Amino acid sequence: MYFKNEHDLQLDLAKHLREVGYLTYTEIEIKGGRGGRADVIAIKPSYANKDCRIYEVKNNRSTFNNDSKYEKYFDVCHRMYIACPSGMIKKDELPPKIGLIVRNENGWHVVKAARRNNPKDFNIDFVLSLLYRGYEETLVQRRLRDKIIAEENFSLKKQAYKIGYEIARRLDKDRETEVEDWVIKCNELFKKYLDVDINYKRLPSLYELEYILSSISHLAKDIQYIKKIGEYLRSLDLPEEPEDKSIKWKYRKKLREEAMEFKKEA
Structure with missing residues (x-):
């Protein structure tokens, strides 16, 4: 079983110890003249049988050969x-009272049991250091739990949005069908009256629609202009000005002015 560093090995061991019923703490500073930090501390939750165990984690041979400070930890632990x-x-490389636990592909296994020790400094200060460290670790776990819950809620929100979108799409299905029918009928009208195929399978751009409607608008103005000119031509036999201005009838000058004025607008 491969671990990148001792920290990962520590966390794996602590997890194993919790699973078998121990309270665990990692990276506990040992106060007083002993110095150093205990990698993993495990305590059996029992008033009758006090059992505090310290585990010194080694992930490579060199750290084991060059470090022997852990023997000072006997002052605060039972094993x-x-x-x-x-x-x-x-196991033969270790002092008689130090035990050995190893990690293989199947998990952790005790190869050599540690002898029980009577620690002289297993006191309130040491217990408080465990409480402080325990609070720090549970704080990290609580924050991690809150983060996981937040991410789960966000995921649920995304899922709900997808479901809502699908429901809306299905509810709008009839309306989409109506729009398609309307486009097809519009295409038929454009084809019938203007000989223009807007190709409803590829909807025209706004520019194309504007060009078609603009052309129709100019054509309508031209038709009105032609009508005005026609009215003027039909009135050539009328007088330029009416002799009796009290009579409301059409006269040539007025029709010519209307035609010319419309031409200016066009």
Whole structure:
């Protein structure tokens, strides 16, 4: 079993110890003249049988050869273990009272049991250090839990949006069909009266529609202009001005002026 660093191995061991019923703490600073940090501390939740265990985690041979400070931890623990990947350390290489637990593909296994010790400094200060560290670790876990819950809610929100969109799309299906029918009928009218095919399968752009409607608008003005000119031509036999201005009748000058005025507008 491969672990990138000792920290990952620590977390894996702590998880295993929790699963078998221990309270666990990682990276606990050992106060007083002993110095250093205990990698993993496990405590059995029992008043009758006090059992505090310290696990010194080693992920490679060199750190094991160059570090022996963990023997000072006997002042605050009842049992002491070395924890490492399987095959890295032999149980005969350890002092008699230190135990060995190894990690292989199938999990953690005790190769050598640690002898019980009576710690002289297992006191309130040490217990408080565990409480402080425990609070820090649970705080991280709570924040992680809140983050997971937030991400799950966001995922549910996205899923709800997709479902809502699908429902709306199905409800609008009839309206979409009506729009399609309307476009087809519009195409038939354009084809019938203007000989223009707008190709409803490829909807025309706004520019194309504007061009068609603009052409129709100019054509309508031209027709009105031609009508005005026709009225003027039909009135050539009328007098330029009416002799009796009290009589409301058409006369040539007025029709000519209307035609010319319309021409200016066109």
